[in-house]
Amino acid sequence: MTVAAESASSLVQSVDWLAIAPPTITAVVGLVVLVADLFVGDGKKAVLGWLSVAGLAAAALSLLPLLDDDRSTFCLTGSGTHACSYTADRFTLVIQLLVLGGALLAALLSMSTLKDEEGTKGELPAGEFWFLLLSSAAGAALLPASRDLATLIVALEVASLPAFALVGLRHGDKRSSEAALKFFLSSVTATAVSLMGVSFVYAATGTLHLTEIATKLQSDQVTDGQLHTLAQAGVALTLVGFAFKVAAVPFHFWVPDTYVGAPLPVAAYLSVVGKAVGFTGLILVTVVAFPSYADVWGPVLAVLAALTMTAGNVAALRQRSTRAYSAVRLLAWSSVGQAGYLLVPIAAAGYADNEAGAEKAIGSTVAYALMYAAVNLGAFAVAALVGRTQRLNRVSDYRGLYARSPLAALVLAFFLLCLAGLPPGIIGLFAKVTVFSAAVDAGLGWLAVVMAVNVVIALYYYLQWTALLFRAPEGEPVRHRVPAPLTAAIALTAVLGIALSGAPQLVLRFSDTGLF
């Protein structure tokens, strides 16, 4: 009797529901929205939007009770090791906050976009839209917590697959479908390569848990034997899938077309949450699973970072301001450049002498990502505001924005200067300083110099855009009413940016302490 009970308890685990609440709430609300869509009349679709926003807010609030200590669930039992598939440590919580907050802001942007397009030809189906957005957010929130390769890949796919659909959701829009197809094909290829890498690593180590892999990779069995090559190839291939998500060179070509083709809020979502997914996966794989192969991925990531920031910034520099959708295109390329900065500390972690050094470097990436998320979403929010009246959303349409809506112009100028890293965007400046200091600390002087040059290149296009805002407008300024959710999104990001500029410690503290 007792024997049976014991074996049953080892098979049926108790699940720490509180720990897995953030992704679970998001997913459940997604399903609820999908079902509710069937019962909500055509005129009342806005309810679904508010429901989704509330769900994301609830998911973000569910992070609060987890702050006290690290929790784990779905652990291996009986094998003498203590490897878990789901861990809610500080790193997980910070990234989940970033993902859920980003999704929340994107949802606020979406509400006004959905409302504006109601009844037009390219109308977005509300129920499906919210379901896909929430599903993707659930995957993205699961990803930082996953501590085995299978969960990691599943989370990556849960985050990506709805995103393809979101990009191509607009009915009868050729650009939208083309963007989705481009995004889908390149992403699937990257994932396939990544899966092959995972299988190699599994073959070499016999486990999927990240911490187990880390120990096994150091064992003599792998380092001496013929498995060494297999493991090395596996490590390299696994990184590919995540490099794609971050939009690192050479996987960056999909970005501008996808962002332009997608509805603007989806582009904003991809630029922040999509990137967060990528670099979180990279961090988990490199720092947690493959620390012993730092001499392989460290230099590779350093080179990738240098190439990515240069490619993104040079392309952004070459954008003509009168081309259609050039504002979104510019933000797209600039996000590629920013992804390069995000990679720098991860590369630096590969050069760190000890674990603490690596974690500090990772913290710089996290701090930078938080800053980037707030100000980039803010910039997209103002772009959405301008896009309501100027359908083509060219950079030249921003000329004289100050005369039309002074606050929006000042806020956008602030966001752009934060992205450029110049005062008054103090948080942008100090976030760059942490990234620089991670590079200098790791002895990556050349990378720091490349980044320095890139910062100057980036300043050119950010400041050009900023200067345009304050030029004399062509023609009479026309004022429009701004919908409440859009105002809320802009105000929220602006308050965040300004508060962080006054107290940069709020995000920079992650660069000082261990996150795992």
Next chain:
Amino acid sequence: MIGISESVMQFLLALIVAGPLIGAVAALLPAPPGLKGNSPDQAVLRHGVTVTGAVLLAALVLALGFDHDHPSKMQATTDISWIPALDVRIHLGIDGISLPLLVLTALLTFLCALYSYFKMPTGPSPKAFVALILVLESGTLATFAVLDLLLFFLAFEMVLIPMYFLIARWGGAQRTQAAWKFILYTLLGSVVMLLGLLLIGLKSGTFDMVALATDNGPGLTTSVQVIAVLAIGIGLAVKTPMWPLHSWLPDAHTAAPTVGSVLLAGVLLKMGTYGFVRILLPITPDGMREFAPYLAAFAVVGIIYGSLACLALARRGAKGDLKRLIAYSSVGHMGFVLLGIATMSPTGVNGALFANIAHGLITGLLFFLVGALKDRTGTTDLDSLAQESGAALYGKAPRLGGLLAFGAVASLGLPGLAGFWGEMLALFGAFEPADDLSRPAFLTFMAIAAFGTLLTAAYMLVVVRRVCMGPMPRPDAEPAPKALADVQGYELAAWTPLVALTVLAGLWPAALLGLTDPAVQKLLTGGKS
């Protein structure tokens, strides 16, 4: 001189740094009832005068309360932790080196605000103009008051955006390109400087300038110091500007509005040389010693190059621009400052600091005068100013002409005026540089620099002869010559302090040297004063 309690001094210094920022925000808001004035434009310009005036007053009180018996001691210090993660502390303080620069900045900005109140540069709304001037003032004052490397960097960057917009929106011809050149050059330099600052901070474990300076290169190996000096030096040299990194300066000056030029030459350039003295000399003495001869060489090339460029511009028929000429003369004058710093001797560094202040006063005055000339004649082209229809200032506007001649002879270093002492001390320093520097090399530099003073005298006198002593137009000339208004009341108010201080500093150099010398001695010997 007068006893003011330490906490009041702390408050004053914090007010000086933060006050203009608050003022800038207030400038963007609508004027409160009762302060509306005749028009919104007038109200906001008056707001600018009030805020800069209050800051100047605070700076003067601070200077009075400053303990002049111990100028090497950091005074009015505040030290609060701001970003523990990066070890950034809000560490403010002044000593004999920063106090004169602080007062100079507050004075020049106030005079600029006063001048703009009566003579608003043509361009978009004065609201943004006043806000930008105030942000600029806050950035420069912060640069001279902060004692933390990263905060110094922040303050250094803070002036870029306001100056960019001042040039790009209120400037003259070619302003867009000039503004871009200014900001891209300076930013490239300052990003490289950031790398050097981070290197120092990470290798020594602190970003605090006082702690770093007292140890004189604590735990920094010579190779680290060399890299740090190279990186930081490039950033500061762009700002100073040192030949061959100067090419942004003439364009920026030519395009900038009068007030922008005055602040650029009078204050912004000083941020570069101040960085050399405050950061590189005490914190990385070994690295500095390696580079001192090269720095001196570049400095004397700058002196000669600047003078020759000015001579070329001053020639008849060269279509030289007077603003451009003064900008090039700045390259020469800053060359003397750099030469003084490169000697690494107390005499030379004191001379450099003196020349710094003198250049701020004299060049500020010259840019004001040229601006006034441009307002009256509509041109800064030397050839048109020297023609019969041109200025001939002695005849048409004798007081303006007299002031221009005064500024020119002060700039060429006439004994008894401010320009003389700094350059002479810098040359003295080069005659006897620090012990481990090559004396023959510095003697050569001294000889070349001394020749440069002759060239300076030459072009300045040519300018005076052509602009002030030009031929008077015949009374029956066609078209009838335009009358030139002589110095106006507001102009007199804005210029008199500069003239008075130039004379005072020339006749009583000890007032300034007494402040800087103990502080310099302390910096060069590593805190053992």
